[in-house]
Amino acid sequence: MLARHAVALLEENTQLFTSLGCDHRSDSFNNLLLQQSQPVIEAMGHASAYSAALKAGLPRYVLDLFECSVMRLDSAWYSEYAGINRLDQRLREDAAISSMIPHLSTPLSNINIKQYVSAPIITDEQWKNYVNQLPVSTGNAVPVLKQFHSML
Numbered sequence: 386m387l388a389r390h391a392v393a394l395l396e397e398n399t400q401l402f403t404s405l406g407c408d409h410r411s412d413s414f415n416n417l418l419l420q421q422s423q424p425v426i427e428a429m430g431h432a433s434a435y436s437a438a439l440k441a442g443l444p445r446y447v448l449d450l451f452e453c454s455v456m457r458l459d460s461a462w463y464s465e466y467a468g469i470n471r472l473d474q475r476l477r478e479d480a481a482i483s484s485m486i487p488h489l490s491t492p493l494s495n496i497n498i499k500q501y502v503s504a505p506i507i508t509d510e511q512w513k514n515y516v517n518q519l520p521v522s523t524g525n526a527v528p529v530l531k532q533f534h535s536m537l
Contacts (some may be wrong), residue, residue, distance in 0.1 A: 434529040449484065
């Protein structure tokens, strides 16, 4: 699916370039095609990364989650050309996340997250200690709110 997306974006922009009949230094090229370089290159990178992960034997739940996260970047294309409407995209994403949750502790423990994260939320104990150290402010102020009405 990700490879199809990359190929389609490249073909779309190649056809546009041909139809414009311009060169790579024209205003039309700069306005319509140059800005599409990054999404096309990223799409190729996503397809390559997915392929490499598949060959490396990464679990299906990791591949599915990666695919769903990439699909979010160009949701309209997957709806228009791959026939996966927005609701189905969200359902696929939910299924991918749900299938990964039971396995989440293994990759997290394998990467030793504590050495990379210094935020107190990393453990319940550190979080509770942090919250207990926060200053507490009290007072008897009464907020004054201006009411307004909006019309849609």
